[in-house]
Amino acid sequence: MEDLLLKLRGIVVEVNEVFEKVKKLFVDELGIEADKVTMEAKLEEDLDIDSLGIVEVVMAFEDEFEIEIDDEELTDVGTVGQAVNLLHSKL
Amino acid sequence: MSKRRVVITGLGTINPLANNVPDTWSSLINGESGIDTITAFDTSELPVSFAGEVKNFDANEYMGKQQARKLDKSSQLSIFATEEALKDANLNTDERLGPNVGIVFGTGIGGIGSTEQAVRTFDERGASRINPLAITQLMPNSSTGQVAIQYGIEGPSLTITTACAASANAVGEAKNMIQNGIVDMVVVGGTESGTTPMTIGAFAQIRALSTNNENPKEACKPFDKDRDGFVMGEGSTVLIMESEESALKRGVDIYGYVAGYGATTDAYHITAPAEGGKGAVVAMQKSIKDADLSTEDIDYINAHGTSTPANDKNETAAIKTVFGPKAYEINISSTKSMTGHLLGGGGAFESMVSVLAIQKSIIPPTINLNNPDEECDLKYTPNVAIEKDIKVTMSNSFGFGGHNGVLVFKKD
Numbered sequence: 478m479e480d481l482l483l484k485l486r487g488i489v490v491e492v493n494e495v496f497e498k499v500k501k502l503f504v505d506e507l508g509i510e511a512d513k514v515t516m517e518a519k520l521e522e523d524l525d526i527d528s529l530g531i532v533e534v535v536m537a538f539e540d541e542f543e544i545e546i547d548d549e550e551l552t553d554v555g556t557v558g559q560a561v562n563l564l565h566s567k568l
Numbered sequence: 569m570s571k572r573r574v575v576i577t578g579l580g581t582i583n584p585l586a587n588n589v590p591d592t593w594s595s596l597i598n599g600e601s602g603i604d605t606i607t608a609f610d611t612s613e614l615p616v617s618f619a620g621e622v623k624n625f626d627a628n629e630y631m632g633k634q635q636a637r638k639l640d641k642s643s644q645l646s647i648f649a650t651e652e653a654l655k656d657a658n659l660n661t662d663e664r665l666g667p668n669v670g671i672v673f674g675t676g677i678g679g680i681g682s683t684e685q686a687v688r689t690f691d692e693r694g695a696s697r698i699n700p701l702a703i704t705q706l707m708p709n710s711s712t713g714q715v716a717i718q719y720g721i722e723g724p725s726l727t728i729t730t731a732c733a734a735s736a737n738a739v740g741e742a743k744n745m746i747q748n749g750i751v752d753m754v755v756v757g758g759t760e761s762g763t764t765p766m767t768i769g770a771f772a773q774i775r776a777l778s779t780n781n782e783n784p785k786e787a788c789k790p791f792d793k794d795r796d797g798f799v800m801g802e803g804s805t806v807l808i809m810e811s812e813e814s815a816l817k818r819g820v821d822i823y824g825y826v827a828g829y830g831a832t833t834d835a836y837h838i839t840a841p842a843e844g845g846k847g848a849v850v851a852m853q854k855s856i857k858d859a860d861l862s863t864e865d866i867d868y869i870n871a872h873g874t875s876t877p878a879n880d881k882n883e884t885a886a887i888k889t890v891f892g893p894k895a896y897e898i899n900i901s902s903t904k905s906m907t908g909h910l911l912g913g914g915g916a917f918e919s920m921v922s923v924l925a926i927q928k929s930i931i932p933p934t935i936n937l938n939n940p941d942e943e944c945d946l947k948y949t950p951n952v953a954i955e956k957d958i959k960v961t962m963s964n965s966f967g968f969g970g971h972n973g974v975l976v977f978k979k980d
Binding site: 507525536 | 628633
């Protein structure tokens with residue numbers, strides 16, 4: 478049980494780390510205001526990231542996390558939180 | 569049915585001299601040069617190290633980083649100039665302009681800086697790292713689309729790419745659109761931001777640019793015996809053109825009338841003007857006829873005057889052919905001596921100069937004209953502005969490709 482809690486806590490920390498990195502990318506690379514970037518923020522409606530912007534976001538993720546993201550993996554990504562979870566699952 | 573008359577009611581500009589119309593005008597009549605050593609990039613590998621760059625413009629600060637990074641500099645400058653022009657014409661920049669307003673922009677090479685950057689990225693990091701915004705930044709109609717989006721311009725749109733005649737043709741085509749009743753108002757502009765490494769290098773390769781690296785401010789010397797090429801400039805200028813009826817109904821001040829437009833093609837050589845400026849001659853004649861005027865009526869010519877050996881000689885010959893003995897009496901000047909060559913942005917800038925000359929009764933000078941070429945022996949207004957009552961002005965623009973666009977502006 479304690480092992481499981483420790484593991485869960487570890488995951489939360491990792492997710493937070495991924496979120497902070499994502500937030501930094503959005504702010505530094507894309508020029509989005511920092512306080513708009515929350516786990517709940519919708520990419521298109523709240524952050525004004527359109528279909529062209531998504532491609533930029535993916536490229537920035539790929540460079541930052543040294544991973545590759547297929548277009549199909551993005552189908553269910555509509556919020557910052559969903560993006561963070563996708564990235565976390567690929568690390 | 570008589571044709572509708574077309575007026576100019578708003579002006580906006582950002583160029584190597586200044587970032588608004590009043591400061592630009594005061595620089596022009598004081599004979600200042602906006603040309604200097606290039607600051608935007610390292611020029612050590614280039615044979616030319618100077619240009620007319622826009623100064624004190626921070627796009628991130630002006631439009632926010634999220635928007636600025638989506639646009640090529642040529643489009644950033646277009647939006648900046650449009651904002652000033654719309655406000656000057658007493659239009660609300662927070663409301664959509666709607667379907668009765670058109671947009672016509674001219675540019676020579678569109679988002680060339682973004683093209684250069686995308687190619688560098690492709691070479692260095694491969695296809696998967698190309699900026700996904702590259703196409704929308706580099707396409708020549710990018711400014712047209714971005715300005716339309718920004719201000720909700722829903723009428724017809726055109727992007728004209730006749731090189732250095734582009735925005736003169738834009739003014740002319742917009743005049744036709746309004747005259748023919750297609751729309752009541754057109755946002756007309758010219759834009760260029762080709763002060764970039766490959767573009768400077770490529771123009772230098774065809775020996776089109778001055779190489780006077782030691783004295784940038786004195787390098788552009790139209791009609792002077794020692795001229796050795798043009799100087800690259802960047803900037804955007806926007807005019808709000810509308811039917812006289814629309815302007816009167818809105819109760820706004822009128823700068824002047826766009827009275828005549830003549831356009832021809834040399835069909836001779838891709839860069840060199842036809843001998844004696846044959847195509848330019850017919851364009852000037854057509855513009856005067858279109859304005860229902862005669863050669864006697866023209867008080868001032870804002871020359872194309874690029875400071876290349878070929879242009880200035882042939883333009884002089886063309887003016888003599890069109891005006892006969894009267895050619896020696898007309899005040900002429902090349903404001904490119906101060907701004908450098910704004911390429912596709914030149915026609916709009918010089919249209920602005922042409923109507924301001926009427927409004928202010930001042931002819932801006934041709935600076936750096938100290939040693940006139942005997943083949944360029946007209947009244948080229950050397951170095952000092954002239955005060956004079958002016959009723960009708962002509963603006964010449966000629967582009968690579970053999971494109972000629974000539975405009976005639978009237979006081980009333």
